[in-house]
Amino acid sequence: MSGGVEWAIHCCVALTSVRAPVPATRLAQLHDVSPSYLAKQLQALSRAGLVRSVQGKAGGYVLTRPPEDITVLDVVEAIDGPDPAFVCTEIRQRGPLALPPESCTGPCGIARVMAEADAAWRASLGKVSLADLARDVRTTHGPGAFTGIGAWLASSDT
Amino acid sequence: MSGGVEWAIHCCVALTSVRAPVPATRLAQLHDVSPSYLAKQLQALSRAGLVRSVQGKAGGYVLTRPPEDITVLDVVEAIDGPDPAFVCTEIRQRGPLALPPESCTGPCGIARVMAEADAAWRASLGKVSLADLARDVRTTHGPGAFTGIGAWLASSDT
């Protein structure tokens, strides 16, 4: 899985604490990561419709939907793409003992198993929303930690 | 996911139909894939202990365990490695608002969600054995298709 997924999720959780646009540069220095590369991930989130980009002097990124309506799966698919990890190349129809096409109407057993595992993985990620993650931060590190992030993003401190 | 996983699983299912060693070259021409590259995958299976390599003139690969005791997860982990796809880099402990280490005893919420999804994925793959896949081939394409593979592997036909 792409490493930028972690950055993107952290940014989305951070965006939960504010309603004003936050520039990519500021999110980068909050997490101490490469601003240029983080910008690319945020562009992917924008293309997927999870965040809305606001240009101009006071521009930045804002969540398009309430945190309860954005799941971790949404973010992962926005960054890594919606395609499943496993792709069946129909090996059964190749080689000297290739099976006839009329015998291969549905996907092969291996592809079915992989698809089922992929569905279970996606279902697990789809159960958790950004609101759940934000709540977890509050209960684990105290309410002050979360509101502090929102205040810092809105301010101009270093 | 590595594309060679598909080849490896097909080979393991094919090995279910025989008890004598099968050379990598023969498995390659059965599936019409690169012999050199398939050899690499089989070496990984050998290191993982799923197959046993027999050298010499009548050498090849054999399954070390009965097909019921080898799951799809075993093969996937042998090829792609046992490490989970997501790795937490502890972003929460970086940047100007870094959380203190004493507040970060357990894994963060994001890592937990990812680990849970990964566990669900592995659990789904662990439920299916090579025997199940072989049975599926028999019921889908008829018993003759499967025994035909075993006969072809044992023979020297092209």
Added chain:
DNA sequence: TCTAACTCGGATACTTTCTGTCCGCGAATG
């Protein structure tokens, strides 16, 4: 209205992983 500063967005190099290939070592057979 005009200027100016700040933002995103896509096009551009570099690194790591994955894919594919090769030849040498060891073992079993006759």
Added chain:
DNA sequence: CATTCGCGGACAGAAAGTATCCGAGTTAGA
């Protein structure tokens, strides 16, 4: 004991992932 065959790890090429830069567009303020 020589020969033949197959495995094993070491060697290039391709693809994806990682990191970066500068230009287009927009908004805020003078």
